[in-house]
Amino acid sequence: MTPFLYVSHPQVQVDPAVPVPDWGLSPLGRARAGALAGEPWLMVYGRVISSTEEKAKETAGILATALGLPVEVRDDLHENDRSATGYLPEAEFQQVADAFFANPHTSVRGWERAQDAQDRIVAGVMLALAEAPRTPTLFVGHGGVGTLLLCHLAGYAISRVHDQPPVGGGCWFRQTATETPDRWRPLEEAPSP
DSSP states (O other): OEEEEEOOOOBBOOOOSSSSSOOOHHHHHHHHHHHTTTTTTGGGGEEEEEEHHHHHHHHHHHHHHHHHHEEEEEEEGOOOOOOOOSOHHHHHEEEHHHHHHHTTTSTTOOOOHHHHHHHHHHHHHHHHHHTTSSSOOOEEEHHHHHHHHHHHHTTTSOOGGGGSSSSSSEEEEOOSSSSOOOSSEETTTTOOO
């Protein structure tokens, strides 16, 4: 498999009056993405692909600028579709997210089913990799579908136990010729050589 890095966007500017896919990064999120952009270990990636959502595109833009690359935007890499509920207060969101992962074959409150979101993100990533099989690729997306992708690659059943650590987003995992992802790592954690 073509080596790739999957990065979830870091902290966002929450605004209940704005559709969630249109949220941008917060100042902290921009600073964390900027710090990652300066890491020399990113220089192996020759392609940057982003979800259509603003927070992912903003993160991808910061990283792509540091790499001197354009950003490709793909429709099939978006976060799980939560438009049925829109913005939810944090405690309620966490409860619904728990149910989303715990019931992958059921639509929870009208959300996209976890199994469908997993099928979509896996197909999207595999298609992108097949288009440039010799180019290590950096994907920028979201924690929910990123966890579903990680579960698929690692052979885990869909479960929130494999979700990002509680650092406000801004995590990564990678697939290499010799390494299959096993967990998320915060942006600040460099990979082992």
